[in-house]
Amino acid sequence: MRQTKFTKIRLLLQGANELFDEGKITSDEFAELVSGVENDYNKIVREMDIVDTSEILLNYINQSK
Amino acid sequence: MKQKQLTLQKFIDQVQAGSNNSLNERVSTMASLIIALSGLILYSDKALAFFDIAIIMPDKFAEKGVSTEIFVWLVAQTLSPLLIIIGSILRPYFYAYTIPIYCYVLQFYFVLIDYSLVDDGYSYAYSLGITALLVLIMYFARTASQRSTKMMIEQSKEKIRKSKVEHAAD
Numbered sequence: 001m002r003q004t005k006f007t008k009i010r011l012l013l014q015g016a017n018e019l020f021d022e023g024k025i026t027s028d029e030f031a032e033l034v035s036g037v038e039n040d041y042n043k044i045v046r047e048m049d050i051v052d053t054s055e056i057l058l059n060y061i062n063q064s065k
Numbered sequence: 066m067k068q069k070q071l072t073l074q075k076f077i078d079q080v081q082a083g084s085n086n087s088l089n090e091r092v093s094t095m096a097s098l099i100i101a102l103s104g105l106i107l108y109s110d111k112a113l114a115f116f117d118i119a120i121i122m123p124d125k126f127a128e129k130g131v132s133t134e135i136f137v138w139l140v141a142q143t144l145s146p147l148l149i150i151i152g153s154i155l156r157p158y159f160y161a162y163t164i165p166i167y168c169y170v171l172q173f174y175f176v177l178i179d180y181s182l183v184d185d186g187y188s189y190a191y192s193l194g195i196t197a198l199l200v201l202i203m204y205f206a207r208t209a210s211q212r213s214t215k216m217m218i219e220q221s222k223e224k225i226r227k228s229k230v231e232h233a234a235d
Contacts, residue, residue: 006213009214013214013217014217016221020228027232030221030224030225030228031225037218037221038222041214048211
C-alpha cells in the first residue's frame with residue numbers, strides 16, 4: 001500500500017517533468033507541483049514513522065506483560 | 066492555462082485509475098514470485114517428505130532403485146530453469162533473484178564439497194537462509210521505493226533551480 005502511494009508520487013513527478021520539458025508548464029507551475037508532491041511525500045513518511053513507533057510500543061507492551 | 070490544467074488532470078486521472086503502470090507492477094510482482102519459486106522448488110523434496118505427501122513415480126526410476134526424494138529433486142531441477150526463463154521474460158524485480166541464487170549456491174556446495182548423496186542435513190540452512198533473505202527483501206522493498214521517490218523530488222528541484230538560473234542569466 002505504501003509502495004503504491006510512492007509509485008503514484010513518482011508517476012506524478014514524471015508527468016510534471018514531461019510537461020515542463022515539453023514547455024507545457026512554466027517553471028513556477030512546475031515548482032508548485034513539485035512542492036505539493038514533496039508535501040505529500042513528507043506526509044506519507046511521517047505516517048510510516050508513526051506506524052513504526054506504534055509497532056515498537058505495542059511489542060514492548062506485549063513483552064512486558 | 067485551461068489546456069495545461071486539462072493535460073495535467075488527465076495525467077493525474079490516469080495515475081489515480083492505476084493505468085498500465087500498476088499493471089506492470091502486478092506483472093513484475095508475479096514474475097518475482099515465479100523467480101522465487103524457481104529457487105524454492107529445489108527444496109520441494111524436503112517439503113513433500115516433511116508433509117508426508119506421497120507421489121507417483123514412473124516405473125523406470127523405481128526399477129533403477131531411484132528414491133522418491135531424488136526423483137522429486139530431478140523434476141525440480143528440470144522445472145527450475147524453465148521458471149527462471151518465464152520469470153525473466155516478465156521482468157521481475159531484481160532482488161527476487163537472490164532466492165534462486167542462494168538455493169543454487171547451497172546446492173553447489175552440496176554437490177561439490179559435501180560427500181553425502183542426499184542433502185538431508187540442509188533443511189535448517191535452507192530455512193534460515195530463506196528467512197534471512199525474505200527479511201532483507203522486505204526491508205529493501207520498503208526503503209527502495211521511498212529512496213527513489215526522494216531522489217526524484219531532489220532531481221526535479223535541481224531542474225527548477227537550473228531553470229531559474231538560466232532565466233536570471235537571460
